[in-house]
Amino acid sequence: MKFENKYSETVKRIKSNLIRELLKTAGDKDIISFGGGIPDPETFPIKKMSEIANEVIMNEYRVSLQYGSTEGDPELIKQYIRLMEEYEGIHGLTEENLMVTTGSQQALFIVGTVFLDEDSYCAVSKPIYLGAGSAFNQRNPKYISIPLEKDGMNIDYLENELKKLDENGEIDKFKFVYTVSNFHNPAGTTLSLEKRKRLIELAEKYDFIIIEDDPYGALRFEGEKQPSIFKLNNGERVVLLNTFSKVLSPGLRIGVIVANKELIRKMVLAKQGMDLCSSTLTQRIAARFIEKYDLFEEIKPTIELYRAKKDKFMEALEKYLGDIEGVDWIRPEGGLFSWITLPEGFDTMELFEIAKRKKVIYIPGETFYVDEPERNTMRVSFCLPSFEELDEGVKRLREAIDEYAKEKGIELKLK
Structure with a gap:
């Protein structure tokens, strides 16, 4: 039976959750994931x-x-x-x-x-x-x-x-x-x-x-x-x-x-x-x-953990990406996320494939728009990786950025 003509207009509009698709690779033990927005399970009581x-x-x-x-x-x-x-x-x-x-x-x-x-x-x-x-x-x-x-x-x-x-x-x-x-x-x-x-x-x-x-x-x-x-x-x-x-x-x-x-x-x-x-x-x-x-009171240790991870992540972003002109990121006062904007000409959906080969993943920014997306953006979460992975993951991200720029002929201007 062909079901297509039986579907409602509503269900025809539904698209697969792109984040779920992108994060299928996150189970690889060698992957450092900045993708998931989930709490650290070690913080559960x-x-x-x-x-x-x-x-x-x-x-x-x-x-x-x-x-x-x-x-x-x-x-x-x-x-x-x-x-x-x-x-x-x-x-x-x-x-x-x-x-x-x-x-x-x-x-x-x-x-x-x-x-x-x-x-x-x-x-x-x-x-x-x-x-x-x-x-x-x-x-x-x-x-x-x-x-x-x-x-x-x-x-x-x-x-x-x-x-x-x-x-x-x-x-x-x-x-x-x-x-x-x-x-x-x-x-x-x-x-x-x-x-x-x-x-x-x-x-x-x-x-x-x-x-x-x-x-x-x-x-x-x-x-x-x-x-x-x-x-x-x-x-x-x-x-x-x-x-x-x-x-x-x-x-x-x-x-x-x-x-x-x-x-x-x-x-x-x-x-x-x-x-x-x-x-x-x-x-x-x-x-x-x-x-x-x-x-x-119960979540105070969790907050302290996330604070320390956020600080480590911000330090790593400054260390590995801070010299690139046109790169910016949000310094959050709480929560689980930051938002990175790369120079014009970058497409983080394309960059994702290179990053995946480097064993680091994030969520491309175009996922988070209901109209024309800004393709040079990405969401990153710092709550799950270890402190060592936060540094190593951003280092790998920089390597992916450099490789993408070389492939696309984009000149990275340094500060």
Whole structure:
């Protein structure tokens, strides 16, 4: 049977996750990978988690092994509200303001389902987090790509685009701005306080929603903590997405949506058609873990490890790439990523094959765009390689850059 004419237009638009394809070689023990954006598994609280998992299964099996509510485990929601009060200074949340999802990816898919149609507009960063692009693409919206600067998205550019929509009578079709507010994936940037406030002002002026994705905010290892956009706006027109994947374990597959009660009710309806409920077992394990232990004390050693690895990585970039004119990179204050820009004429997708032969890999930048990509960019992650591999990996990357330049006849200008 030929299936092609049976597929929906939505599934025809879906493309393979290029990162997954590129990282198939990462299993080679000789490969140094700057590609994956995954936490170091040695940072997981294995012993404490296993003890709590046993207690939850043995003593709370009537709940933890049963179906649960679409909104999420009440015990986890209660603990999450407490964390928001103690560590984010966000008060007044009730269980009606929250919904637990199966990871942040499901949260992004729900956002797309609830807000976007084919004639809808939404603004996203340029580059964009790949998971968000994948989720929103299934609704086939019209994108407005906002260039990123070192302190987050270019708000002046956004404002000009909104003015154009308003003048053309299409502003009502503009649904939301999506931003990774802290330690952006893939770019490593953080939205400044001034830009957070300006974004809220624009949202109020042009009547749109802000989707604030903050999976990395707890992983700050230097600089001043910024208040969330959600807190600055008292949650009036901000949907906050969070996750336990980077602070506890991605295997739990727990995300959280925090929003206006009316929006949560609509999101619950969307989720019911996807999975009825997220895992009751992993939710209850997470609830008991953060009830028993101080989550932010628990991750302090992880933050110190990532801080040291980031410093080593920045040192290696300066050592091996710092003499090339036109090379730049982001110096993140937290999270897992940096973003490298090479001189004009480089194509990091082509460079990838040479780098792979040199036994070092990264993610080519063109993966992270919903429109015309900047091909001389790459995302690099410093959290998984060892300290020795961070230095050796950047050394190999420089060798690949030199070889590519020679092959393409590109003159590398040195400082």
